[in-house]
Amino acid sequence: MSELVSTRIRTTAAKLGLPHLAEAINEYARRADEAKMGYLDFLDLVLSEELAVRDDRRFRQGLRLSRLPHHKTLDEYDFSFQPDLDPRKVKDLATLSFVDAKANAALLGPPGVGKTHIAVALAVGACRAGYSIYFTSLDDMVRNLKAAEAAGRLTNKLDTYLRPSVLVVDEVGYQPLERAEANRVFQVISKRYEKDSIILTSNKTFSEWGQVFGDEVLATAILDRLLHHCEVISINGPSYRLKNRLKAIERETEVA
Numbered sequence: 103m104s105e106l107v108s109t110r111i112r113t114t115a116a117k118l119g120l121p122h123l124a125e126a127i128n129e130y131a132r133r134a135d136e137a138k139m140g141y142l143d144f145l146d147l148v149l150s151e152e153l154a155v156r157d158d159r160r161f162r163q164g165l166r167l168s169r170l171p172h173h174k175t176l177d178e179y180d181f182s183f184q185p186d187l188d189p190r191k192v193k194d195l196a197t198l199s200f201v202d203a204k205a206n207a208a209l210l211g212p213p214g215v216g217k218t219h220i221a222v223a224l225a226v227g228a229c230r231a232g233y234s235i236y237f238t239s240l241d242d243m244v245r246n247l248k249a250a251e252a253a254g255r256l257t258n259k260l261d262t263y264l265r266p267s268v269l270v271v272d273e274v275g276y277q278p279l280e281r282a283e284a285n286r287v288f289q290v291i292s293k294r295y296e297k298d299s300i301i302l303t304s305n306k307t308f309s310e311w312g313q314v315f316g317d318e319v320l321a322t323a324i325l326d327r328l329l330h331h332c333e334v335i336s337i338n339g340p341s342y343r344l345k346n347r348l349k350a351i352e353r354e355t356e357v358a
Contacts, residue, residue: 122155123148157232164229170237170270176223179216184339191335192220201228201268205331206300210307214341217303218272224301225270233267240274240287240302247286263290268299275306275314284315288324295327302328 108128115123123130130151134144165173176196181189195207207224209217225235238246243263250259263269269290279287294300308325312318 120152123152126151160232161230164234165226168225168229168235168237170222170225170235171218172222173226174219174222175226176220179219179223180342183342184215184337186339187335187337191333195220195224195333195335196227198224198228198231198233200331200333201231201233201299203331204296204298205333206302206328208328208332208334209301209303209337210334211305211337211339212341213305214344215337215339216342217305217337220335221270221272221301221303225268228268234265235268235270236263236266237270237272238263239272239276241277243271243290244279244283244286247290248283251286260289260293264293264298266298268301269294271300271302274302274304275310278313279315281316281320284317284320284324287315288320291324291327296331300328 108131111127112124115121115127130144130148133139134147137143139147176192179192181187181192200207207221209220211217222237225237229235246262247256247259250256291300306314308329311321311325315321315324
């Protein structure tokens with residue numbers, strides 16, 4: 103490829119908003135020449151590479167805006183430490199068929215068993231697949247909605263939790279809610295019902311949600327919408343955090 107043609111392509115690519123193509127055109131041409139590609143094969147190479155770059159850029163931007171606490175994947179989850187948890191159930195969720203169906207997923211169990219890890223991993227996978235995602239603890243969501251209502255911006259703030267295709271609500275049940283707070287949660291759940299997906303984690307069984315939301319009738323209304331289309335996984339094994347802490351204590355004892 104002549105320098106004149108290369109320069110013209112880089113200029114056109116920049117005008118079209120394709121900065122990667124502008125940078126990589128000579129490399130594409132070299133690969134095409136080595137493989138003796140025809141015109142259509144070369145065009146397919148360029149378009150495929152540009153699509154991959156654009157998808158990766160969108161993925162990284164989606165993660166940046168998601169408020170996820172980390173970006174752990176299921177490959178990093180130690181299923182061997184939770185022998186009562188069937189990995190197939192989690193891997194079925196990882197297919198994201200529940201997201202396609204605008205259904206929900208609930209991960210229940212005591213603190214430290216990896217509920218948040220799995221929820222985040224599912225969200226990362228959804229982001230990779232092109233879905234918009236957002237992460238919040240229930241406590242943060244309730245506090246933010248309360249502040250927004252006091253400032254007259256409740257509708258705008260609600261949109262934060264209604265807009266994403268997948269909303270991750272972490273730590274349901276760690277703090278009991280007042281009736282007004284529970285009502286705001288109900289608004290989010292009911293408005294997302296059969297429109298988009300929720301992934302939630304909770305240290306409480308569903309029978310205890312009446313205590314969490316301070317009202318059995320309201321808790322039932324929330325659960326009715328949440329569980330109508332929902333995959334539920336219970337994790338009842340030991341705590342990862344406690345395991346790591348015990349190992350650290352053992353090492354300290356050995357040194358001493």
